[in-house]
Amino acid sequence: MQHTPSSRRRSRFPLVFEFLIWSLYVGCYKYAQYLGEAVPLSLTTKENFPYPQLILFALVATLYIVPYYRWLVPTLLQRRRYVVLTLVSLLYLWWAIKLNAVLATVLFRPVAGTGLLLDFYTSYHHLNLQQLPRLANAQITLLFTDWLAFSCVAFVRLAFQQEARRHQVEKDHLALQLEQLKTQLQPHFLFNTLNSIYGLSLAGSPDTPRFILLLSELMRYVLYDSGRASISLTEEIVFLENYFELEQRKYPGARIQFATLDSTTVPPQVPPLLLLPLVENSFKHGRHHHTEHAGVEATLTTRPGQLCFTIENDMLPEAPRATARRTGGIGLQNIQQRLQLYYPGGYELQLSQPNGRYRAELTITLPQ
Structure with missing residues (x-):
């Protein structure tokens, strides 16, 4: 799966x-x-940052806010405890800022030396120590700006965490959808090929052993290799070549051709069985079932960053409404869903009926 x-x-x-x-x-x-x-x-000097020790003091005196925005806010918001969050935040911040200031001044007073910084730490220490057991708070301005600034941090962190969880849920849901689509496709393919081998066995065709061998290779690919998220385009091409050979042996007089045009140096990675519904659709509804003067022709072209697959088949003359019937089949519904999941906005599938032929053209922009 491409991400x-x-x-x-x-x-x-x-x-x-x-x-x-x-x-x-x-x-x-x-x-x-x-x-x-x-x-x-x-007494302020012309230096850009006089008394740089105060920068460290400001950092240490703000450490009380870390549990608030890192743990308290996200925990209670995720539990939708909004009233509790308001009350606990008010009580915690009101006294934590004073306690943090007391501890910070205790830490910085021994390294302040003498002079203005020592006087500031001492007076700040006594002020907050006196107000610690009281309701008064001399740092209301800083408390408000701390709350405002770090609440923004808390909400930004929470928003990105929720977005990451949402993306993971979508990713898991996408994987389940893809597995469901692949398991839907596998029995559908097996049913069609078993019908074909049953017809050959009744006719006693000498091609039956080769047909069984091809069917074995196809089923091995469908049941085992398709379990991977992506495969080399070379493997998908081998699978399609075997499929076309199998159909050619079923209808030896029909014109059944598959060609590849590759201008890339390294085969791109593609989802397994992505093109199978278009191929099955053409073989199922083609006129070669009834006459030898008909066929199925496909071309796979790869360029750097792009893949183009075109397949055409002669239509039955009495099926003017083939498009309406065919677009409702399990195969075309499957490929439409898988394309939307693998390459959202990066593909174009055109279905048309030029000159009595049914044509499907798929263009995919490959991720770099």
Whole structure:
């Protein structure tokens, strides 16, 4: 089964977005807030980032928010506990920011030396320590901006996780659909070929041994090789060549031809049995069943990035409404569904009746 690159790897955007919030919001905005509290405006230097230790302090003083957006929000949102999320978030954030500030100042006071930073850490420590058991909170502005910034991170992470899960469900559903379509096709093919070998055996045809050998090769391919997600186009071509030979032996006087035109250096990978419904359809409804002056002709052309398969058969003169009947068969329904699953938006199937012949032309844009 072909997958686009986006389906193979998970998006890194949530991680990049989270890194930007920590860098720009915490490393710049919160650093500027702490710098304004620690250093009077009259003493501010012209350096771009004076007192860089405050950047580390801002990062450490914001660690309390990690359990909130990494665990609390996604867990309760997935369980649809919205009221609980609101109450727990309010209680947690209101006191966690004060406790985190106390612990951060304890960590940074020993390395502050003397001067403005030590004074800032000391006053900030005592302020938050006094308010820790109380309802008061001197960091309401920072608390609000922390909540706003990291709630965005939480929702971005959650949205991408849900999208990844949805994509996985679609992927699993696609695999089940494809398996169902293949198992639908296999008994249909076996039924048709057994009818053919039954007719030859009744007629006592000398081609019966070769016919049985070809049927054995075809059934081996259908039952075993078609279980793979994709195969080399070369294997599919060998299968079709055997099929056409089998039909030619059934109707030796008919004009049954299969040609390949290949301009690629490496055979592309294709879904197994993809072309079989079109081939079966032409042999089933062709006029060669009744007269030797008729036939089935097919051409498979491969170019870099493209595959084109064309098959024509002479129609019975009394079947002007053949298209309506044939488009409702299991074979054509099967290939339409499989094409939509394998190559959504990347194929074109045209069915026409030029000059008393039925023509099916399939063009596929192959993934690179």
